Amino acid sequence: MNNVTLALDGAWKVLVTSLLLGAGLPIIFALGVRARAFAAGGDAEVDGGRPRPVGNVLALVCFVLVLLGIALGITIVVASGFGKAVSLQHVYPTIVSK
C-alpha cells in the first residue's frame, strides 16, 4: 500500500502548485483582460463606460506577471532536460543540479 501513500503525498503537492500556476496565472491574465476593457471603455464593456487609461497600467502589470510565470514554466522544462532543476527554496527561482 506504500504506493498509495506516496501517490497521495505527491498528489496534493501537484494540486497545490498547479492551482497556483495553472489556475492563478490564467486568473491574473483575466484580470489583465478586464483591466484593458476598463481602460478602453465604450463597446469593450457590456455597459459601455468611458475610457479610463489607468486600466492599461494594471493590465501591463498583470501581463508581465503572466509572462514571468510562463518563463518559469519553460525554464523548468528546459532545465529538467539538462539534468537541472529549478529550486524555489529562496522564493525567487534558482537553477540547481538535480
Added chain:
Amino acid sequence: MTTATVLLALVVVVALAFDFTNGFHDTGNAMATSIATGALQPKVAVTLAAVLNLVGAFLSVEVALTVTNAVINIQNSKGAPNPELVADGGYALLLIILAGLVGGIVWNVLTWLLGLPSSSSHALFGGLIGSAIAALGMSGVKWTGDGSKLDGVLGKVVLPAVASPVIAGLVAALGTWFIFRVIAGVAERFTDQGFRWGQIGSASLVSLAHGTNDAQKTMGVITLALIAAGQWTDTTSVPLWVKVSCAFAIALGTYVGGWRVIRTLGKGLVEISPPQGMAAESASAAVILTSSHLGFALSTTHVATGSILGSGVGKPGAHVRWHIAGRMVTAWVITLPAAGLVGAVMWYIGHLLGGLAGPVVVVLILMALSTFMWVRSRRQPINAGNVNDEWQPTVQAAEMERVS
C-alpha cells in the same frame, strides 16, 4: 546479416512507427482547444505543435534508457539488459520489445479510429507488459516496485491515471470559474481577442512539455534494443541518429494530426470558449510540468482530458457531454489490458514461428491491421477541413457504433 540484426532493424522501424502514432494521437492534447475556439487555424495549430514537439525532443538530454523498468523486468537499474535475454544476439529481448511495440501501435490506431483520446504511454506499457508476461511469466512484470518510491504498474501507471485527470479537472474548473467572474461585464468580442493569445501561449507550453516527455520513451526503447543486439554499449547516452529520428518521427506524427481525436477533445466534450481553452491548457501545462518536476509519471492525455472536462464544469451553464467522457474513461481502463493482449498474442506468434519468420510475420500483421483501420477511417474522414463541424450527438454516436 544475422537473424538478430534483421530483428533489430524491425524493432527500430516499428519503434519509430510507434513514436509517430504517439505524435498524432496526442496532437489534440495541446491543440484541440485552440482549434475548437478558432484561436489558431487547424493547420497552423498542428504545425506549431509539431515544431514545439521537435524542439522539445531535442531539449531533453536526460537518458530515458530505463523507461521499460517502470513496468517490466528486462533490464537492470542502470539500463543494461538482463544477461539471460541477450544470448543469441539479443533475440529474446528484441522479440519482447517488438511484440510490445506492436501492441501499443495497434491500440493507438484503433482508439484513433474511434476518435478516443487514450494514453500512448499506457498503450506502450500495456504492450510491453503483455509481451513480457507471455515471454517471462508473471515475474516478468513489476507490479508494485519496492515501496521506496512510486514504481511498478501500480505506482507509475494506475495511480497517476486515477489522480492526474481529477487534479487537472479541479484546477481547470476553478480557473474557469474565477475567470468568468473576473471578466463578467466585458464584451465577448473583447475577451475572445484577449484570450486568444493566452490560449496559444498555454497550448504551446503543453506541446513543448509533450516533446520533452514522450519522444524520450521511444529513444530509450530503441537504445535498449541496440544494447541488447550488441550495437551500442553506453548506458549513459543515446546515439545521435536515434535522437534525431525519434524527434522527427514524433514531430511528423504531430503534424499529420490525429484529427479524429482532436475533434472529440475540442468539440465532443464541451463547447469550448477562449477563456475555457486558456484555463484548460494552463491547467494541463501546470500539472504536467509540476509532476515531471517532482518525478511522477503521468499521461498527457489523461491530464488534457481532465482539464477540458474541468473547464466545462467550471463555466456556469456549460453543457458537458458526460457520456463521451464515460467512453473515454472506459477506453483508459481497457488500454493497458487491450494493448497487453495484443502484445502477448504477437509474442506467441513471433515465438512459435521463431527465427526470421516470427518477427517478419508480426510486422506484416501490424501493417495489415493498420492499413485495415486506416481504410475504415476513410469511410468517415475527419481532417483539418471538418474538424470543427457542429457536434451532432446522434450522427456521431451512430458513426462510432458503425465503425466499431
